[in-house]
Amino acid sequence: xxxxxxxxxxxxxxxxxxxxxxxxxxxxxxxxxxxxxxxxxxxxxxxxxxxxxxxxxxxxxxxxxxxxxxxxxxxxxxxxxxxxxxxxxxxxxxxxxxxxxxxxxxxxxxxxxxxxxxxxxx
Amino acid sequence: xxxxxxxxxxxxxxxxxxxxxxxxxxxxxxxxxxxxxxxxxxxxxxxxxxxxxxxxxxxxxxxxxxxxxxxxxxxxxxxxxxxxxxxxxxxxxxxxxxxxxxxxxxxxxxxxxxxxxxxxxxxxxxxx
Amino acid sequence: xxxxxxxxxxxxxxxxxxxxxxxxxxxxxxxxxxxxxxxxxxxxxxxxxxxxxxxxxxxxxxxxxxxxxxxxxxxxxxxxxxxxxxxxxxxxxxxxxxxxxxxxxxxxxxxxxxxxxxxxxxxxxxxxxxxxxxxxxxxxxxxxxxxxxxxxxxxxxxxxxxxxxxxxxxxxxxxxxxxxxxxxxxxxxxxxxxxxxxxxxxxxxxxxxxxxxxxxxxxxxxxxxxxxxxxxxxxxxxxxxxxxxxxxxx
Amino acid sequence: xxxxxxxxxxxxxxxxxxxxxxxxxxxxxxxxxxxxxxxxxxxxxxxxxxxxxxxxxxxxxxxxxxxxxxxxxxxxxxxxxxxxxxxxxxxxxxxxxxxxxxxxxxxxxxxxxxxxxxxxxxxxxxxxxxxxxxxxxxxxxxxxxxxxxxxxxxxxxxxxxxxxxxxxxxxxxxxxxxxxxxxxxxxxxxxxxxxxxxxxxxxxxxxxxxxxxxxxxxxxxxxxxxxxxxxxxxxxxxxxxxxxxxxxxxxxxxxxxxxxxxxxxxxxxxxxxxxxxxxxxxxxxxxxxxxxxxxxxxxxxxxxxxxxxxxxxxxxxxxxxxxxxxxxxxxxxxxxxxxxxxxxxxxxxxxxxxxxxxxxxxxxxxxxxxxxxxxxxxxxxxxxxxxxxxx
Numbered sequence: 020x021x022x023x024x025x026x027x028x029x030x031x032x033x034x035x036x037x038x039x040x041x042x043x044x045x046x047x048x049x050x051x052x053x054x055x056x057x058x059x060x061x062x063x064x065x066x067x068x069x070x071x072x073x074x075x076x077x078x079x080x081x082x083x084x085x086x087x088x089x090x091x092x093x094x095x096x097x098x099x100x101x102x103x104x105x106x107x108x109x110x111x112x113x114x115x116x117x118x119x120x121x122x123x124x125x126x127x128x129x130x131x132x133x134x135x136x137x138x139x140x141x
Numbered sequence: 142x143x144x145x146x147x148x149x150x151x152x153x154x155x156x157x158x159x160x161x162x163x164x165x166x167x168x169x170x171x172x173x174x175x176x177x178x179x180x181x182x183x184x185x186x187x188x189x190x191x192x193x194x195x196x197x198x199x200x201x202x203x204x205x206x207x208x209x210x211x212x213x214x215x216x217x218x219x220x221x222x223x224x225x226x227x228x229x230x231x232x233x234x235x236x237x238x239x240x241x242x243x244x245x246x247x248x249x250x251x252x253x254x255x256x257x258x259x260x261x262x263x264x265x266x267x268x269x
Numbered sequence: 270x271x272x273x274x275x276x277x278x279x280x281x282x283x284x285x286x287x288x289x290x291x292x293x294x295x296x297x298x299x300x301x302x303x304x305x306x307x308x309x310x311x312x313x314x315x316x317x318x319x320x321x322x323x324x325x326x327x328x329x330x331x332x333x334x335x336x337x338x339x340x341x342x343x344x345x346x347x348x349x350x351x352x353x354x355x356x357x358x359x360x361x362x363x364x365x366x367x368x369x370x371x372x373x374x375x376x377x378x379x380x381x382x383x384x385x386x387x388x389x390x391x392x393x394x395x396x397x398x399x400x401x402x403x404x405x406x407x408x409x410x411x412x413x414x415x416x417x418x419x420x421x422x423x424x425x426x427x428x429x430x431x432x433x434x435x436x437x438x439x440x441x442x443x444x445x446x447x448x449x450x451x452x453x454x455x456x457x458x459x460x461x462x463x464x465x466x467x468x469x470x471x472x473x474x475x476x477x478x479x480x481x482x483x484x485x486x487x488x489x490x491x492x493x494x495x496x497x498x499x500x501x502x503x504x505x506x507x508x509x510x511x512x513x514x515x516x517x518x519x
Numbered sequence: 520x521x522x523x524x525x526x527x528x529x530x531x532x533x534x535x536x537x538x539x540x541x542x543x544x545x546x547x548x549x550x551x552x553x554x555x556x557x558x559x560x561x562x563x564x565x566x567x568x569x570x571x572x573x574x575x576x577x578x579x580x581x582x583x584x585x586x587x588x589x590x591x592x593x594x595x596x597x598x599x600x601x602x603x604x605x606x607x608x609x610x611x612x613x614x615x616x617x618x619x620x621x622x623x624x625x626x627x628x629x630x631x632x633x634x635x636x637x638x639x640x641x642x643x644x645x646x647x648x649x650x651x652x653x654x655x656x657x658x659x660x661x662x663x664x665x666x667x668x669x670x671x672x673x674x675x676x677x678x679x680x681x682x683x684x685x686x687x688x689x690x691x692x693x694x695x696x697x698x699x700x701x702x703x704x705x706x707x708x709x710x711x712x713x714x715x716x717x718x719x720x721x722x723x724x725x726x727x728x729x730x731x732x733x734x735x736x737x738x739x740x741x742x743x744x745x746x747x748x749x750x751x752x753x754x755x756x757x758x759x760x761x762x763x764x765x766x767x768x769x770x771x772x773x774x775x776x777x778x779x780x781x782x783x784x785x786x787x788x789x790x791x792x793x794x795x796x797x798x799x800x801x802x803x804x805x806x807x808x809x810x811x812x813x814x815x816x817x818x819x820x821x822x823x824x825x826x827x828x829x830x831x832x833x834x835x836x837x838x839x840x841x842x843x844x845x846x847x848x849x850x851x852x853x854x855x856x857x858x859x860x861x862x863x864x865x866x867x868x869x870x871x872x873x874x875x876x877x878x879x880x881x882x883x884x885x886x887x888x889x890x891x892x893x894x895x896x897x898x899x900x901x902x903x904x905x906x907x908x909x910x
Contacts (some may be wrong), residue, residue: 032500035471039233046226053219053262066203067196094179101172103467105152106438126186133186136193151436154365160339161431164477164490168433171474232475238498241491244477285708301798303822313793320685320706322555324562326824327750329775330665332555332562346822370906371685371707374555381901391598391666391900395757416757418601419663419776486777 174221300350331425364430389449428479444479444489531561536873538675544888548680553687557668563826568660575624605659605759659759669900681907697856743827746783751818769807
């Protein structure tokens with residue numbers, strides 16, 4: 020009866036997992052970020068020169084990139100979750116999905132470009 | 142008979158804590174901080190664009206941001222991030238079946254951590 | 270023995286297509302009486318046009334759920350003395366997120382239909398719920414598996430009324446039915462198609478309010494979390510090519 | 520060909536079961552109920568599906584009805600039942616004396632009773648008082664009152680019956696000495712309407728006398744006989760525990776979900792819309808129950824409630840009135856056509872009451888259709904579609 024190699028799963032669990040993992044990642048990265056910026060670097064990263072120097076470290080630049088991608092994904096999934104609660108029609112949901120994808124990709128490209136640009140100043 | 146009381150207009154009721162317990166408060170906080178942080182993310186990304194415009198543009202921008210109003214805003218963001226992050230951590234744990242029975246004390250502990258961390262940052266910020 | 274309290278009862282009224290409004294009734298009633306007693310007295314002695322749901326008067330049928338001072342209660346087991354004081358006010362409203370028939374009555378049949386969809390058993394073997402009566406016999410090694418009992422969930426709708434996700438979204442399966450699916454035991458394909466979706470367990474925002482108001486030991490939020498764990502582990506197992514819970518059942 | 524039309528007043532056990540029976544016999548059925556389903560005595564029961572044991576000595580007719588219907592409902596309405604059986608236990612010499620008469624009576628009524636070892640009984644029910652002197656098993660069961668009524672209503676609805684809930688009968692429409700229908704008000708809107716029928720069936724339980732009076736028939740006296748029941752918040756037994764003696768106050772403990780319900784007292788009232796729960800009776804029932812299951816003393820009271828059984832009148836006191844139901848054709852009792860009253864009885868016999876009523880209605884209208892409810896499978900209560908008021 021249940022020849023269920025491929026089980027019917029809604030889109031729910033996948034996106035939820037993505038939201039959960041990106042969220043967990045954010046908590047970890049933010050913790051590192053706060054510790055580094057506020058405890059190790061006394062006074063915080065403030066001036067342009069400081070920022071540029073900060074991004075010279077490839078580990079930090081990599082971490083910032085991961086942070087950028089997770090935070091964008093998490094924020095958009097979260098907003099989409101709230102919109103889902105408002106019971107959009109299927110057509111509306113399709114538009115929300117497209118919009119979220121476009122905004123997400125745009126934000127990530129913009130962020131990465133910014134990261135590379137700033138890093139290249141050094 | 143056909144008056145369905147479920148509708149998007151009810152969204153305001155999400156934020157009504159009257160008569161509700163701790164878990165619901167967590168939900169309200171999570172939702173509000175989530176929306177706040179998303180807005181901040183947007184502004185933050187735009188703001189960081191100044192970096193690409195060179196040292197003058199960025200540093201003068203930073204000067205204006207040193208105004209106490211913005212510092213207070215930054216503190217709010219730190220608080221929101223702590224609340225949202227730690228509460229989210231709790232929800233993830235619960236969803237993996239961990240600590241479900243203890244979700245309320247867990248929330249209380251995490252919010253105490255939030256408060257302590259928040260106060261620490263606030264004190265440092267004022268000290269500067 | 271017990272002295273009567275004089276109370277002001279505010280009842281949300283709604284007939285036909287009219288807008289909901291509140292009617293006020295003064296009532297003398299013992300603090301040991303139930304809120305449902307108060308409602309029934311208003312109907313019998315003050316205003317026979319009042320509509321309200323009730324049947325068993327002892328928390329087995331789930332028909333008398335209302336919002337009492339803004340909190341969802343099964344009114345047949347809620348004592349007056351626990352929700353107000355002498356000279357106080359009780360505000361009664363119908364449950365939210367379900368169709369209002371009139372006054373304090375909501376239509377629970379949408380909930381019944383969902384419970385049928387998720388195959389929530391209305392009667393189940395007693396052993397399935399640990400920690401009930403039979404513990405002692407179990408210890409004596411004389412446990413009798415043949416006993417059955419009516420399920421905890423009385424399908425009263427209180428959990429739906431408090432749920433923030435259900436507030437705006439009728440498509441959300443809702444705490445009662447998700448808990449019902451968990452109680453059904455095996456999450457088969459049919460149930461999976463209902464619960465493992467954006468309108469199923471993943472929509473829950475973990476406000477835990479359903480567990481707070483449940484008058485009948487179901488703890489829907491806790492069951493939703495347990496089911497998330499089951500579904501996640503199933504998914505992870507599948508990802509690594511391991512046998513799923515399902516296939517083992519075959 | 521037009522279906523014969525029936526209007527049933529009351530959606531308690533009798534009303535719902537009669538709707539089911541008549542719908543199967545090809546009637547166009549409308550049930551008019553002033554509140555929700557089973558809001559009167561039907562809902563407010565301890566939920567005992569009688570094996571008949573309680574009546575075996577004093578009222579064999581009732582006992583036989585009970586065991587027959589008990590066995591039928593176990594099959595038809597399994598979804599609403601905890602089928603764990605029951606125990607009759609003796610606590611003193613007088614109980615033991617009664618036991619002899621009781622077992623013989625049960626045998627005569629075909630109620631399967633079996634004496635069990637006291638030790639065995641205590642293994643089954645460890646919370647039972649160790650002071651028991653004898654124990655007998657009997658096929659009692661527990662039902663959920665609302666769901667039992669709903670399962671009949673859902674089946675009736677599936678077969679075309681309409682339920683107009685929150686609709687109060689204001690009067691009967693009479694022409695030429697025959698009841699033609701009912702005038703009723705939809706309490707959810709305040710609108711009045713008229714419903715015409717070939718036969719009006721008065722299944723309003725404790726209120727049956729009042730409806731009969733609307734037709735000018737004062738001969739039917741229903742003695743509303745309320746009893747107190749108390750629910751405690753622990754499931755202290757899995758089988759129904761009965762005190763093995765003459766029917767009396769607080770002589771039964773019925774397990775249900777995670778509760779036990781103690782039943783019941785018996786007294787008479789005139790006004791039935793609101794009957795308060797009397798604290799002294801609650802206390803007395805608790806004391807009686809503690810004799811059977813001492814742990815009741817430590818359990819928290821969850822609810823206490825009162826229901827007016829619609830026993831058929833006579834001048835004698837409540838408990839001794841025969842609990843078998845009676846179906847009246849008002850043509851015969853008072854020369855009024857088009858009206859049948861069904862009253863008395865008990866939850867366990869709801870199907871039999873409906874059968875008798877439908878037989879009476881068919882005979883009255885000259886319709887030959889036989890009862891199918893013994894075999895016809897009942898639908899799930901969850902299929903009930905709710906109010907049909909606007910159809």
